[in-house]
Amino acid sequence: MNKAEVRKQALLQRKGLSPEEASVFNSKLLAQFKNLDFDAIKTLHIFLPIAEKKEPDTFLLIDWLSLAHPEIKIIVPRADFDTFLMSNYVYEGKKRLEKNSYNILEPQKTNLHEGAVDMVIIPLLGFDLKGYRVGYGKGFYDRFLNGIFTVKVGLNFFAPVDVINDVHENDIALDLCITPDKIYFF
Template sequence: MLKSQIRKQALKDRSSLSDSAYNKLNAALLKQFKTLDFSSIKTIHIFLPIKERKEPDTFMLIGWLNKTLPDIKIIVPRADFETALMTSHEYLGVGDLKQNVYNILEPQKGSLHEGEVDLVIIPLLAFDKQGYRVGYGKGFYDRFLKGLNAQKIGLSLFPAIEKIDDVHEHDIKLDFCITPTEIIKF
């Protein structure tokens, strides 16, 4: 399938989730996330969910990290839609977040992070069995991940699709993807 078809179907599948099903899937994602090996992780870059699009609730992951592994630094993205580039900023809590014009929560006062990143939690609409993902199509994460030496982990509410037919040379492959039922290594 082509990314445009996959994107359309994934958005439809997400929007059809009941609140109860959405909450159960997120609880199962958190259960899987807790099984990762965090022993060598000092800094995690994690996306913030667009709740109205039923993206995986990363606030659950952040809450667990803050409570269980408080020494891990959490950084979150801020997007520049003119350049299609992202920067990472220290996560200071929900009080520091504000929605941009695209309804994406972004940090306001969190300091710019220019150091190492050990793990990146990546948003996606769908992913295939080869480890490629379909996002919203703007390429923010592919540009951000290029040359970044960090574990790349996708979060998906749904299982892998067989194959994305129009993978591009600039598409960055995931190292792992967490679903409600498993963690898949590529």
């Protein structure tokens, strides 16, 4: 499948999820996430979910991390849609978030993080068995991940497609992807 086909299929699958199904999938994603090894993780970047697009509820992961691993610094992105670059800010709670013009929650008036990032939780619409992902097509995460050494973790409600056949040379593969039923390692 090509990226456009994967994107279309994934959006239809998400759209078809009932609130109950999404809740079950989110609980299972959290259960799988808890199985990861966080011993070497000092700073973790995590995307904030767009509820209207039925993205995985990363607030469940953030809340669990805050309790189980309070020593981990959680950072969240703010996107610049003029440059297609992201900056990272220390997560200081939901009260410090506001929706931007694209309906994406972003940190407001928090501290900029410019250091190392040990793990990145990456949004995606679909992925393949080699770890390549399909997002919304703007390339924010490929630019962000280019040149940094970090553990790259995808979150998805659905199983992978076999192959995304139009992978670009700038596309960066995941190290693993968490689904409700399995963690795929690449």
